Amino acid sequence: GAGVSQSPSNKVTEKGKDVELRCDPISGHTALYWYRQRLGQGLEFLIYFQGNSAPDKSGLPSDRFSAERTGESVSTLTIQRTQQEDSAVYLCASSYGQGTDTQYFGPGTRLTVL
Amino acid sequence: QKEVEQDPGPLSVPEGAIVSLNCTYSNSAFQYFMWYRQYSRKGPELLMYTYSSGNKEDGRFTAQVDKSSKYISLFIRDSQPSDSATYLCAIASGGSYIPTFGRGTSLIVHP
Numbered sequence: 001g002a003g004v005s006q007s008p009s010n011k012v013t014e015k016g017k018d019v020e021l022r023c024d025p026i027s028g029h030t031a032l033y034w035y036r037q038r039l040g041q042g043l044e045f046l047i048y049f050q051g052n053s054a055p056d057k058s059g060l061p062s063d064r065f066s067a068e069r070t071g072e073s074v075s076t077l078t079i080q081r082t083q084q085e086d087s088a089v090y091l092c093a094s095s096y097g098q099g100t101d102t103q104y105f106g107p108g109t110r111l112t113v114l
Numbered sequence: 115q116k117e118v119e120q121d122p123g124p125l126s127v128p129e130g131a132i133v134s135l136n137c138t139y140s141n142s143a144f145q146y147f148m149w150y151r152q153y154s155r156k157g158p159e160l161l162m163y164t165y166s167s168g169n170k171e172d173g174r175f176t177a178q179v180d181k182s183s184k185y186i187s188l189f190i191r192d193s194q195p196s197d198s199a200t201y202l203c204a205i206a207s208g209g210s211y212i213p214t215f216g217r218g219t220s221l222i223v224h225p
Contacts, residue, residue, distance in 0.1 A: 004157070033212070040122060042202060042215035043158070056212060091157055098211065105157030 004106035012112045021077045025094030033093045082113045120216030133190040137203035148204040149188045193223045
């Protein structure tokens with residue numbers, strides 16, 4: 001079946017612009033996660049959704065970052081007033097439930113802020 | 115000190131070699147241990163996970179956990195060029211299954 005998809009695959013933007021990244025999880029997966037991966041670094045947790053509520057958003061680095069999820073479907077991560085340090089790959093993952101259920105990752109969105 | 119430490123490499127080995135990839139961690143509350151493989155420009159995929167100390171084998175891959183030393187390893191036997199990727203360890207506590215990732219080790223298996 002279809003895996004996790006993310007769009008766009010690449011995004012180049014100018015400093016100060018807003019960007020919106022999209023994640024389509026695997027159908028039926030209730031849990032959804034956003035991570036950031038800077039070059040040569042491990043994955044940095046941003047936010048976790050269970051359904052359309054976000055019980056853990058402790059990883060969002062600043063109030064410029066926000067995310068929402070519609071039901072148990074699409075999620076969008078919005079970065080306002082982008083900065084050069086926001087340049088990274090943004091990865092989305094989904095899992096059937098929470099806890100130890102396997103997370104399936106999308107291919108990521110590569111964001112470059114000039 | 116980072117919660118999870120992993121040497122970024124790169125680690126270059128000839129085809130057929132046994133590969134050893136390692137991570138150390140600092141939080142004794144961690145009890146769920148995972149290894150992910152990430153090919154270039156792809157998302158990570160889960161290779162193996164384990165809850166307990168000791169070894170877990172799956173084909174050419176063996177995951178080893180030593181909780182007393184806070185040290186985990188992934189061994190790859192008979193390595194193949196298709197194993198060339200970045201391998202990330204990820205560790206979670208029982209209270210929160212949001213994993214903490216190592217920075218990944220880049221592995222290159224040359225023919």
